[in-house]
Amino acid sequence: MRIVIARCSVDYIGRLKAHLPLATRLLIVKADGSVLVHSDGGSYKPLNWMSPPARLSAAPPDDTDAKAGIIDVWTVQSAKSDDRLVIRIHEHIHETSHDLGVDPGLVKDGVEADLQRLLAEQIHTLGDGYTLVRREYMTAIGPVDILARDADGSTVAIELKRRGDIDGVEQLTRYLELLNRNPLLAPVRGVFAAQQIKPQARVLAADRGIDCLTLDYDAMRGVDNSESRLF
Template sequence: MRVVIARCSVNYEGRLSAHLPSAVRLIMVKADGCVAIHADGGAYKPLNWMNAPNRLIEEPHEWRVTNTKGDTLRITMEELLSDSSWEFGVDPGLQKDGVEAHLQELLAADPTRIEDGLTLVRREHSTDIGPVDLLCRDPAGVAVVIEVKRRGEIDGVEQLTRYLARMERDPTLRPLRGIFVAQSIKPQAKVLAQSRDIACVEVDYDSLRGIESPQQALF
């Protein structure tokens, strides 16, 4: 992880254009290549970012981050205040709570509850940035990367996006696609997933366990 604090301005050019005027900001460059620009506030969400895979070109007063889609993130460095790096090693991944872990187990036992025709290749498929919940294949043989959450939020979509970017580098898995699965998915997460060609599926935990809801039992 490389952490840079600098007074800078930022311009993003792609499907949309965005500009951040001059200010002191935190720039994070992660081991997978992701570049994120943060302010001193606003919780976890960066002001602007470029997900991996990408290319970072550093010049004395400007950083340029580009990707294969033609997007460009330009960071104009006005004053460098701090520049440091740390080796984090392999992350063990998020430890799931009991419901989330059981939800993943139930879906691994029958992936067709997510989508017709899916067959399980591996549960907790290992990558160099953490384990993927479920790796499946559809009837056409396409690899399907599945992230399972109890509550579907934006950070879960971001997590699946990172997995897809890393696994896309493996020629034995290409082509591949992603499905974000949760008991309930927030509207903002659905919009972000749709923009990244990630399908969203909501599942009923009790139904997966074979338990009828009280409302169904009345009729």
């Protein structure tokens, strides 16, 4: 990755035209060919950019540009279209390059698989007397996240989401309709469990006789002790 701080103007030329007047900006040239133009505001979003595949070429200014104080002209040409980004540099303030290597990618914590594993291990979260039947209980329309039995021995189907919305309730409704056709399991009731449940989902779940359960992921994995909280 090449990082340049420079006083420059920027023109995007192609299907759309855009102009950034002369100012001090951060220019980022990535190994994948993308070039991004940032200011000291606007959060993470660049002011302008060229997506890969693209080719960057640098050339000395022509006589007109040189008289205007330009010392370097970058042209970033898209490989898929005629679009190009032209960066006219008036002053190089700082430049550095780093080889970042291959990024392993984002590893998400608290995904549905983690919630499923933790709730299966802590099935008592649902209430006293609950026992686990199995995770990923397969049906003809897909797997139910967790199948359990309550203290009375009745079957309970649990659908897990990180963020619970109406679609999740609809999904659980379809599972319940199918499971209740099985005389070995019926009657089967449902529990919709998530870290966050939208109000509309709660209303729909209540209308269909489905219980809602909000999961505290940090507490379940033992990094948050609710008894030590002041509030």
